[in-house]
Amino acid sequence: MKTLIVYCHPYNKSFNHAVLTAVKENLIQNKRDFNIIDLYQDGFNPIYDREELRLFHEGGTHDPLVKKYLTMLQGATTIIFITPLWWNSIPGMLKGFIDKVMKEGTGLSHTVSKTGIHGELTNIKHTYVLTTSTSPKFYLRLFCGNAIKKIFINQTLRQLGMQDRHWLHFGCITNSSLARRQKYLSKIEKYHFK
Template identity: 35%
Template sequence: MNTLVVYCHPYEGSFCHAILQHLELGAKNAGKQLDVIDLYKDNFNPVMSGRDLLGFVKHQAVDDQAIEYADKLKKADHLILVFPIWWELMPAMMKGFIDKVIFPGQTYEYTKSGLGMISSLPNLKSTTVITTMNTPKLLYKFRYGNAVKKALINGTLKKGGFKHVKWRSFNMVKMVSDKKRGSWLNSVEDIVD
């Protein structure tokens, strides 16, 4: 199984980084390798330029790094996105990855009506989104509108034809015990099939 991890956090002391390390440990224990895209280490430029937008209209990506990332995505059986939720949304770096990599002519095509999307990722069998936040789960859902589920899970991934999309949200990370965080980290090791 070819698993691609898109990791988005600038600080190696973060809980997101610990999640990445445990994904790598789970893969090692299972005798598998992960292909990791580290958006910050790669100095990925998340900004959509006028040239990028023209490419979007023409269904021809122009950002070499985004094209390279899309090529990795085309080879993957399982995609794992790892990022924090800041101010109830994904970081700009992850949003830029979505904008510039999940791209017409690259990872999907439109249906004839133009209202639907058809995936161009035939190898991709499953997607797992792993997020961290300090907001309680119910507050995030009912007070703040569950933005990641509505915009990313439903409005991007499922709409774009990504299969078997699951979301693992680790809430109140700073407030829970070390024991709880440890059990969360152990649980992510099993995500890499």
């Protein structure tokens, strides 16, 4: 069982980085094999240029990181996204990852037919999205349209074939106490990632 972590935060002293550390500790303690895609550290360019768009329908790319990332996705059985929510949605860097890496074509991330999109990443049996934000989870659900759950998790990731999707959120990050943060990190260290 291979786990892939997709980490999206530019600052290595952020709470998201502490969440990444807790996830890694969990996987090490449970003797799980894992790889990490660190979008900022890798210098991933999320911009979709003309050449990338031209190559899209051929399943091609001119970005070597796109090829590397797609291969990593195809080899994973579990995926864990770790990202902040900025302005009630995923950051542009993570959106660019989805836009550029998810290539149309048989054997890639998805195929398109007359009846819609068919996800090719069915090898990913378990999907986890770990987010942080200044807003509490109830606010995101009730007053912001629940976009992360409705669009990113239940539409985009489902359409790509990713299964058994879960959302864990740490809200009110700005005003959270050290004790509350430590309690959450302890929960992540003990969480049962399948």
